[in-house]
Amino acid sequence: MGKQRVLSGVQPTGNLHLGNYLGAIRNWVEGQSQYDNFFCVVDLHAITVPHNPATLAADTYTIAALYLACGIDLEHSTIFVQSHISAHSELTWLLNCITPINWLQDMIQFKEKAIKQGENVSTGLLDYPVLMAADILLYDADQVPVGEDQKQHLELTRDIAARFNHMFGQEEEEILKIPEPMIRTEGARVMSLTDGTRKMSKSDPSELSRINLLDPPETITKKIKRCKTDSVRGLEFDNSERPECHNLLMLYAILSGQTKDEVKIQCQDMGWGQFKPLLTETTIEALKPIQEKYKAVMGDRAYLESVLKDGREKAEAVANATLARVKKALGYSTPL
Numbered sequence: 001m002g003k004q005r006v007l008s009g010v011q012p013t014g015n016l017h018l019g020n021y022l023g024a025i026r027n028w029v030e031g032q033s034q035y036d037n038f039f040c041v042v043d044l045h046a047i048t049v050p051h052n053p054a055t056l057a058a059d060t061y062t063i064a065a066l067y068l069a070c071g072i073d074l075e076h077s078t079i080f081v082q083s084h085i086s087a088h089s090e091l092t093w094l095l096n097c098i099t100p101i102n103w104l105q106d107m108i109q110f111k112e113k114a115i116k117q118g119e120n121v122s123t124g125l126l127d128y129p130v131l132m133a134a135d136i137l138l139y140d141a142d143q144v145p146v147g148e149d150q151k152q153h154l155e156l157t158r159d160i161a162a163r164f165n166h167m168f169g170q171e172e173e174e175i176l177k178i179p180e181p182m183i184r185t186e187g188a189r190v191m192s193l194t195d196g197t198r199k200m201s202k203s204d205p206s207e208l209s210r211i212n213l214l215d216p217p218e219t220i221t222k223k224i225k226r227c228k229t230d231s232v233r234g235l236e237f238d239n240s241e242r243p244e245c246h247n248l249l250m251l252y253a254i255l256s257g258q259t260k261d262e263v264k265i266q267c268q269d270m271g272w273g274q275f276k277p278l279l280t281e282t283t284i285e286a287l288k289p290i291q292e293k294y295k296a297v298m299g300d301r302a303y304l305e306s307v308l309k310d311g312r313e314k315a316e317a318v319a320n321a322t323l324a325r326v327k328k329a330l331g332y333s334t335p336l
Contacts, residue, residue: 002036006182007141009040009082011202012059013051015212016066018283019190019200021290022254023147029071037077038139038315039067044082044089044131048124065304066213069294080311082135087319091134092127094326098167099130099160108152133157136179138319143182147189154181168329175329176322190251193227196243214291217284224280235267235275252279255286 008028010020028039041063046056060081067079082088104126124131136144136157146154161176169175192198192209200210208223215223228244237246237260252275253263267275297304328334 004035004142005038005140006035006143006145007038007040007136007139007179008145009042009045009135010063011046012041012043012056012063013046013202015202015214016063017190017200017202017210017212018251019210020202021070021213022190022251024145025067025070025072027145028077029073032073032076035076035143037072038080038141038318039072039077040080040082040135040315041067042082042135045128048122048128050120061298061304064308065294065297066290068297068304068307069290070213074307074310078311078314079307080315081308084308084312085138085316085319087138087316087323088131088134091138091319091323091326092131094330095130095134095137095160095164096127098164103156103159104129107156129153129156130160133160137161137176138322139315140177140318140322141179142177144179145182151181154179164326164329175325191243191247193223193247195228196245196247211283213287214294215287220283220287221280224276224283227276229272229276233271235270237264248275248279252282255279256282 006028008024010016010024016025028037041060043056043060046059064079064081072079107129132153133156136154137160144154144157158178161178164176165174165178190200192200192204193211194204194206194209198204202210204210208226211220211223227248229248230242230245232242232245235245235249236242237249239246249263249267250260252258252267253260256263258266270278
C-alpha cells in the first residue's frame with residue numbers, strides 16, 4: 001500500500017504567527033515523510049470576509065514561501081494555490097446542491113463571525129464549510145490535521161461525503177473518500193499574548209496579541225516586553241488562575257526544545273523581569289532560520305513560481321479525476 005494522503009491549508013490573510021506554526025505547520029513538517037501531503041494556500045476562503053484586493057496575491061506568495069521556509073519538503077509534499085485549480089469552485093457548487101442549508105446554519109464559526117459582521121454577512125461565509133469539504137474531498141484525503149475550531153467543519157465534510165455516496169453511489173461504491181481527523185498533539189495550542197484565555201489569532205485587531213513568524217527582533221522584544229503577565233513571583237504551569245503564565249512557559253518550552261519538567265525547574269523561582277528576556281532571546285533564535293530561508297525563497301521569484309506551477313499541475317490531475325467521478329455520478333455528459 002502507498003502512503004496515506006494528508007490535506008491541509010492556510011489562508012493568505014496576514015502573516016503567519018507562532019500559533020499557526022506551532023499548532024499546525026511544525027506538525028506537518030515533522031510528520032511529512034510518513035504521508036503523501038497536499039498543502040494549499042486557501043485564497044478562496046480569504047474572501048469570505050472583507051479583504052484587501054491589493055495585497056491578496058502578495059499575501060498568497062508569502063504563505064507559500066513560508067511553507068518552504070518552515071521546512072515543507074517537496075520530496076514528500078505538494079504546495080499549490082487553491083484558486084489556481086477551478087475544480088475547487090466547481091465541486092463546491094455541486095456539493096452545495098446536496099447539502100441541507102440547516103447543516104450550514106448550525107456551524108458555530110458561522111454564528112460567531114456573522115455576529116461580528118452584522119447585516120453585511122456574506123453567503124460565502126455561510127458556505128465556507130462546503131468549500132472546505134470540496135478542498136478535502138477533491139484529493140481523496142485520508143487524514144486532515146484539525147484543531148478544536150475545525151472539528152465541526154471536518155464532521156460536516158464527512159457527512160456531505162457520506163450523503164453524496166448514499167444518494168449517487170452504487171452498492172459498495174465510494175465515490176468520495178471519507179476522511180479521518182488527524183488530532184494535533186498536546187502543547188500546540190498557543191494563546192494570545194494579551195489574553196491567556198484566548199487563542200492566538202490573525203483576526204485579533206491588536207498586533208501585540210501575536211508574534212508573527214516574520215517579526216524582526218526589535219518587534220518581538222517589544223511584544224514580549226508588553227505582553228500580559230501577573231504580579232505573582234515564581235512561574236508555574238497548569239494554574240488555571242494564571243493562564244498567561246502557563247502560555248508563556250509553554251511557548252518557552254516548545255521553542256527551546258525542553259520538557260515541561262525541565263522548564264519548571266529552571267523557571268520556578270524566576271520573576272517576569274528575568275523570564276521575559278529569556279523568552280525573547282529564545283523566540284528570536286528559533287525564528288531566525290525560518291526568516292533567513294524565507295528571504296532566500298522570496299529572493300528567487302522564479303523558483304517560487306516553479307514550485308507553485310509544479311504543485312498546480314500535480315494537484316490539478318488529482319482534483320480533476322475526482323471531479324470527473326462526481327459529475328459522472330450526477331449524470332452529467334462528457335465534454336465533446
